[in-house]
Amino acid sequence: MAPLMNLRLCNLSIIVSLFCAPLSASTLVEPELATSMLQNHEKHFEKRIVKVAPNVYTAVGYHGATTSMIVGDDGVIIIDTLMGPTSASNALNDFRKYSNKPVKAIIYTHSHGDHTGGAASFAEGNKIEVIGHSNMGHHHGTDKSLDTVMRLRDIRQFGRLLPQEEQSNRGVAAAVTIDHDRGKGFIAPTFTISKPHKVTISGVDIEIYPAAGETNDAMFVWLPQQEVLFSGDNFYQAFPNLYAIRGTPYRDVRTWANSVAQMAEFEPSVLVGGHTTPIIGQDSATTALQDYSEAIQSVFEQTTAGMNKGWDPITVAQSIELPKHLQNKPYLTEFYGTRAHASRAIYAGMLGWFDGNPTNLNPLSHKQSAENIAKLAGGSAELFKQFNDAMKTENYQWALVLADHLSYLDNIDQQAVKKSKIAALRAMAAREYNAPNRNYYFTYANELEQGK
Incomplete structure (x- = not known):
């Protein structure tokens, strides 16, 4: 499996280096190239089970997110559970080709519905341990009075109503996913953590670390024996969505960068992101995390430098460039988040709406x-x-x-x-x-x- 994935990553790297050196803050290219890039990126969403370690399996393409199974002595542990019972059951059925042991525990990397909504299918009616952050679900920060506009903008961002001829993908997910039963299999955590936690389940040593980033309730999971790290949505193979155009409160960019840097310190042999294809190989996995953290930190530092010069948000955003050694990294291609969106979010999150130009006080x-x-x-x-x-x-x-x-x-x-x-x-x-x-x-x- 590893050679195939490495080939795919190599192919993507070639396309990025040839056509997509992000030297400006724009994600606009010629139509044929845009289509080709998005089609190539869809290899990350092909439905398959990836054996990432002797007893660890990751399901890719069963929904937008990934779900993983760790096989222990007398049971299995599930990391994230997809959007709903149907997608979760589909993944579990294929996991069963590798182990019929009962599910002993579920660990949520964070509270987004595409990671938590299918838990009941994995539990199969049994009472099991479900582990999540003590602050789980309190990250959204969006007032319920905004539900109407949030639903509308969610539909637009993800292209949920687009006809087939206009569909491409969602950046970190296929264009079409099984969503009719979203959230219907959610099980609330039975055990929560707010600080690093070590536990042994079915003979498998597991370490769980709170690591805020995309959400404040994010955690990553480390398997010290297998050297496998599950990052949740703080890493996936696309530029991070430091701001989502559907509308989100400010995501603390510095904290996100620090959390990813912390993951890199473990030097994992396998990196399983919350979406897209796992990265196998210590050098590749560790470098990806280091690059990701550096890219996020660079956007933050360039943005705040521009703010301190008195530049307006658009001028700042259009000035952001990644360091040259990061510009052709396939996992930093702006299929999902963008530097420009991130920069404008940092500006608004730290200074508010006013750009400092008095012309805009009474427009x-x-x-x-x-x-x-x-x-x-x-x-x-x-x-x-x-x-x-x-x-x-x-x-x-x-x-x-x-x-x-x-x-x-x-x-x-x-x-x-x-x-x-x-x-x-x-x-x-x-x-x-x-x-x-x-x-x-x-x-x-x-x-x-x-x-x-």
């Missing part, structure tokens, strides 16, 4: 700005002509800006404006290799087309 309404821009252009018709010129020259981001101005004007055909914006959104989507961005563009275009 004009969008309608007022649009009317003034139209006057400068020589009228609404001329502004529309400028939009069409932008489309012809493939300046699609500028076209979107102009379309937004046009949408606030009264003396223009708004159906034509809407059609024009849809075209610009789809042009942007076709050029995106960042899956959340791509899905958001396509979904928003479809919503406009459907009159939503």
Whole structure:
């Protein structure tokens, strides 16, 4: 299994080095390249069981996340349980090809539903130990009054309603997963930890370490005998989602970097991420963690340096570059998170909405700005002509800006404006290799087309 995975990683590395050196803060490339990159990345979501150590098996592609089985003397231990009973049962059925021993314990690396929702299928009606963080589930920080907008933006980010021809993937998951029973197999932890904990289950020595990052209730699991580390969602083979465009409270970037650096100190022989393919080999696994931590820390340091220079959030975000030795690492390609999104989140998380420019203390309404821009252009018709010129020259981001101005004007055909914006959104989507961005563009275009 290891040679096959190494070949796949090598192939991805070649594609990244040839086509995707991230020298700017943009994830826009030519449409054919964007499609090729995303298709190649989907190898990480192929359904299979990977034997990562003599008694450790990881299920990839049964849902977006991974689930793992550790075989002990008289039972097995499960690390994370997928989204719901169906996906969990599918994984368990294939795990049973390697061991029929009963499940003795489940360990949650964090509380996201795609890691906790299928526990009941693994428990099979038995009372078992379920281990989680003492703060489990308190990381979201999003007020329930925002459920409506959060659901809408979740659908957009993950492309949940996209037609097949517009689907690619979700950055760390396939485009389509089994979600109809999401969360229905959740079992609350029977034992919680808030500090490092060592335990032996079925003869297997296990160490569990709280390690906040993507969530405050994150933990990683270390098997000292097998030298296998389960990182949860603090590592996967894509640039980390330091900010999710569906909407999240500030994720402490420094803490995330430190948690990944702590994992690297164990020098694991196997690294099992919360999503995507496990990395096998001590040098490869350890280097990946070191690089990941350094990349996160670099984005933080560059962002705060720009903030201290008085730069606005967009200027800061567009200036962020990874150190050269990290720029072609396949697991840092921006299929999921991006440096620009992360930088803007750091800015807002640490300084709030105000960018320091007094012009923005009392802004004009969008309608007022649009009317003034139209006057400068020589009228609404001329502004529309400028939009069409932008489309012809493939300046699609500028076209979107102009379309937004046009949408606030009264003396223009708004159906034509809407059609024009849809075209610009789809042009942007076709050029995106960042899956959340791509899905958001396509979904928003479809919503406009459907009159939503």
